Amino acid sequence: MLQGDTLVLYTDGISEAMNAEGDLFGEKRIMDVIKENHEKTCKEIAYIILEKVQHFSANSIYNDDKTLVVIKRDSRQKSTAN
DSSP: OOTTOEEEEEOHHHHTOBOTTSOBOHHHHHHHHHHHTTTSOHHHHHHHHHHHHHHHTTTOSOOOOOOEEEEEOOTTSOOOOO
16 A cells, blocks of 8 residues: 555445445445545545445345445655665
8 A cells, every 4th residue: 555545445235235226336436435535534434435325225125234444544654664
């Protein structure tokens, strides 16, 4: 990871969340949310993704567990690796 990078790990319950029409939330939507909110904190990014997934799949009968981890490398710290 480079300084300022964001790493997002998630289970298929996030990417495969389904709306009432059977469409998946998908990786593109996840990437779009990350790109739109990359300057926010890890906690904020995680909550935004979860909120969007919940809203997207609110009228669906399919439900799966959702696990999400967001890690950011602090761009203010100097690297000590050689």
